[in-house]
Amino acid sequence: MISLLIVDDHPVVRDGLRGMFESAPGFRVLGEAAGGTEAVERAAALDPDVVLMDLRMPGGSGVAAIRELTRRGARARVLVLTTYDTDSDTLPAIEAGATGYLLKDAPRDDLFTAVRAAAQGRTVLSPAVASRLVSAVRAPKTPGAEPLSAREREVLALVARGTSNKEIARELFISEATVKTHLTHLYAKLGVNDRAAAVATAYDRGILG
Numbered sequence: 349m350i351s352l353l354i355v356d357d358h359p360v361v362r363d364g365l366r367g368m369f370e371s372a373p374g375f376r377v378l379g380e381a382a383g384g385t386e387a388v389e390r391a392a393a394l395d396p397d398v399v400l401m402d403l404r405m406p407g408g409s410g411v412a413a414i415r416e417l418t419r420r421g422a423r424a425r426v427l428v429l430t431t432y433d434t435d436s437d438t439l440p441a442i443e444a445g446a447t448g449y450l451l452k453d454a455p456r457d458d459l460f461t462a463v464r465a466a467a468q469g470r471t472v473l474s475p476a477v478a479s480r481l482v483s484a485v486r487a488p489k490t491p492g493a494e495p496l497s498a499r500e501r502e503v504l505a506l507v508a509r510g511t512s513n514k515e516i517a518r519e520l521f522i523s524e525a526t527v528k529t530h531l532t533h534l535y536a537k538l539g540v541n542d543r544a545a546a547v548a549t550a551y552d553r554g555i556l557g
Contacts, residue, residue: 349375349376350374350375350397350398350463351376352376352378352396353377353379353381353396353400353424354369354377354379354380354400355381355382355384355386355387355390355405356380356405357382357405357406361402362382365400366380368456368459369463374464375460379396382405383406383408384408384409384410384411385408385413386407387399387408387410388417391417391422392420392422395423395424397424397425398426398463398466399417399426399427401429401430403437403441404430408521409519410428410441411437411444412444412519412521414426414428414444414446415444418445425447425466425467425469426445427446427463427466428446428448428450429452429454430449430451430452431453433477434556435480435554436501436504436555436556438477439498439501440499440502442481448466448470448473449473450472450473451474454474495537496537496538497533499520499530500530502520503516504534504547504550504556506519507543508547508550508556513528513531531543
């Protein structure tokens, strides 16, 4: 019996996933969470085998939650289930410690198979995500350009969504001072001086999908 924690900010999605898994043999849904911060707390309390994790949620990002679960040494495997497959979503999630990454248009049986594989510690990627990861690895690097770290890409993605430093700090479980430090570093790497230029340059270079 594989135990699950379902994390998604949409109640209808959570209800649908719960019904789907509870109607299938071999699965047990222990609980739900509507955001990354709550997910970390619920995972600690419920100790599920697998966490089905959405990424972009008002109550704390999925990537930040994955990183925090990894930092805490949580037993649960995290399987990302989202509608987003851009580089700014996939790479940070995998680097943060996600065991697998599926898109929400995955067939029901594929999702069941992926959860079973994740519970066993095996990596499962949707074809679109696997293709993106391969392309990212093979992509030629701009001469002299220092790559952004996973955390810097997270901060940049949130900046691109108009998120304030205070909100970024809360979502990523870090201080505002640390956010400013990450911004200073990524500005230097991108060769820019402000948020707008950073976002524009990141899109131009394909760092943001």
